[in-house]
Amino acid sequence: MRAADVRAAFVYRLPDAGMPGAAIVERAIRSLKEACPGAAIFVSDESAGSAATVLKEKGLVEQLRAVARATLSDEQDSIALCFDYYAFLDPTLYVEARRRHFEFLAQYSYSENVPPGFLPDLISKELIEQLPEELNEDLRSFVFRNIDRYDAELLYFDPDLRQHRLNLSGATGRSRALVESVLQHNPELRYSQLQEFVSAHPESLRPYPSCIEVELTSRSPVTPVYWPGAKSARNADLPSDLLEGLLEDVEKNAFYRDVSFIFGGLGEPLLYDALDDVLERALGLPAVRQVYVETFASGLSSGRVQAWDGLGGSDRLNVIVRLNTLDRKRYASLHGADMLPAVMEHVEGLKNGTYRLKLFAEMLRIKDTDDEVGAFFDYFEKSAFTPILQKFNTYLGAVEQRRVADLTPLHRDFCWHLARDLYITADGRSPVCKQDPFAKRSGLDLREHSIEAIWTAGQKNHAASVRGEHEVISMPCLECDEWYTFNA
Ligand code: SF4
Structure with a gap:
């Protein structure tokens, strides 16, 4: 019997998210393929061109079910779920998240403290089958609100930079500007280097x-x-x-x-x-x-x-x-x-x-x-x-x-x-x-x-504030x- 695994990666994009740059899309898809070898890649719109399967279903739940039908067989088999293109998907975080997700038989695993863009959420076939037809809140909130019914694994990784409210998911114009800036200064950035990046380039924020x-x-x-x-x-x-x-x-x-x-x-x-x-x-x-x-x-x-x-x-x-x-x-x-x-x-x-x-x-x-x-x-x-x-x-x-x-x-x-x-x-x-x-x-x-x-004149004050000066x-x-x- 084969062991449960991450069988698919799914990039879910909001309808008004705007178009990401080709470099961001290419990096994100490549990172997913490297992190989840053998997994099929799905995107909720046509922004990835032929690099991924485009889903015709509408809405997150229907789309997750379509991906699950196409790729998952074991109840614990899971999808790596990205809320847009993660150009800085961190393989170190992903390996640890995946280990804990399967070791603790979690139905949903995510990190509350890692900013969007570094680590996909992991969702099992079992949970996808139990989701209501329509969600009136985001998926994480739904799972957290029903934490007594679902097995959720909440992951924490140092450093904790929540105070900056960073978002590298590429899901918004501001987020894409940050991703572009990081690509320019440190294209191989890992999550562990993020604090250093913020201190060195506060203008990016x-x-x-x-x-x-x-x-x-x-x-x-x-x-x-x-x-x-x-x-x-x-x-x-x-x-x-x-x-x-x-x-x-x-x-x-x-x-x-x-x-x-x-x-x-x-x-x-x-x-x-x-x-x-x-x-x-x-x-x-x-x-x-x-x-x-x-x-x-x-x-x-x-x-x-x-x-x-x-x-x-x-x-x-x-x-x-x-x-x-x-x-x-x-x-x-x-x-x-x-x-x-x-x-x-x-x-x-x-x-x-x-x-x-x-x-x-x-x-x-x-x-x-x-x-x-x-x-x-x-x-x-x-x-x-x-x-x-x-x-x-x-x-x-x-x-x-x-x-x-x-x-x-x-x-x-x-x-x-x-x-x-x-x-x-x-x-x-x-x-x-x-x-x-x-x-x-x-x-x-x-x-x-x-x-x-x-606004630019205020940059030096912000930089000083971030650096504690x-x-x-x-x-x-x-x-x-x-x-x-x-x-x-
Ligand atoms: S901390 Fe300084 S910059 Fe911020 S609101 Fe107070 S006086 Fe203004």
Whole structure:
């Protein structure tokens, strides 16, 4: 009787994944053939040409079943499953994964900590036959959620670089840019060398901003005590030509569904005359993943929200109401304006609606309102709003400390904001990071510099952050507790 083995390799690609370069495809197929000698190679589309069998079935489950029917006989026989083209499939990791998969009679084996692109998942015939017709989540999540029913082998390999959120699967434009960069610098890269690569070439991880926060206007009906400089009047609106230049740059240079916009900053975006047009324009860009509007909601009528809901791509629009409290006196003292009744009228008008866009009610986690968290969440239960808590930020000591919990990182790797974010003030300037919200410590002017030039200028700070040279960054990073806050 023959022993169970990996009889097939399957490259599953999402329909909107875009085309990989020929070099990536060729390397990935070659690596699969070397790692799984004798295995038949299947791809879910025609991107590999004649180098693999193209599956005509639709959807991951049907396709896995087709591969299983064609190649697997023993219950433990398995498929090496890649979620796109793995140009850096690591044979050392694969040999160990395969050994453990068969030794422990696993039905599904995968590594949670190795970034996509180095190691195929292994799935047995037995599990493929038990999968539901349709999966409403990704396969790993499904298996993990049902871990009491399926034998899953979760693999861990050093180093653990999850903090970088690397992806070398080739499944997205950003991932393919990273793969191309690695191919250029170290075409024979093994997973064990990845940390070294990241330190030597941090620019590879930063091809374009993935989150762009735009302060459309610095005007606001409130003067929050928890924001810096709130008492000094700023009355700037972002000039339309600068905004247009930004949108054009995203349209031209960003990857597909890779950039999120936050229209927020320290102003009220509803006061920006062209906001509705800006939202329509941003949602219409293929590169835009999500759009967030952060508002105090004094002008957020249900008619306006319904109009936004009718925009193309409104399922990617998120409206965050900066509410913070349900108590009128507290609201007035925190925001310098007795505006809560007017805001709540809008909230009540929206609360029971059904929308494609998403509504959030935000509460800043501060000692002033800590006794209200439960009531705040209860109030929005079963409503159109999802309540969320926001971490308090002193903006590097610019405002009085009001936090409830100390979230200062115990271990500092690198600043997530330097790696991903671009912040633009209503004055048309871009500081090193959002901790300098008026671009006073640093900043480049959009009138004088292209988005590419501004992003490239931030490279040296990011490189220093990745290498632990925090003292050379033009911001006091070691005094900051916003390293790992995640915007969008
Ligand atoms: S760690 Fe430094 S770069 Fe990052 S948000 Fe804080 S001050 Fe800005």
